[in-house]
Amino acid sequence: MEQTFYEQVFEVVKLIPKGRVTSYGAIAKSLGAGGSSRMVGHAMRYAGSVHPPLPAHRVVNSVGLLTGKFHFNPPTLMAALLENEGIIIKNDKVQNFTTHFWNPLTEI
DNA sequence: GGATTGACGTGTC
């Protein structure tokens, strides 16, 4: 099986350290997708379909907004998990986003 | 099989 774009996305997401978050665009860039950041979002939609549920709660948009929180089982689960990892969520938004940001381009 | 939407990002006004 060739590593599809989605599998690579899953791999990167799984590599996100605990207490850290990243953005769709950063993942897309690290995979060479560049502007195809939306593909990362589509890949995340498969997060609930894959066997090991991906820590999709660690993936937010470029401003640290929990855009996909409504796709979680209880929509509040995303913020709850992030807060459980020491990340502050306010107004469905990651506080100190740049501090908790995990750059796959650099850390991978 | 064409048209629309979408867990987004970046550039421009």
Added chain:
DNA sequence: AGACACGCCAATC
């Protein structure tokens, strides 16, 4: 600094 517009490509209708 906030709001609007465009692009990217896949999945769904």
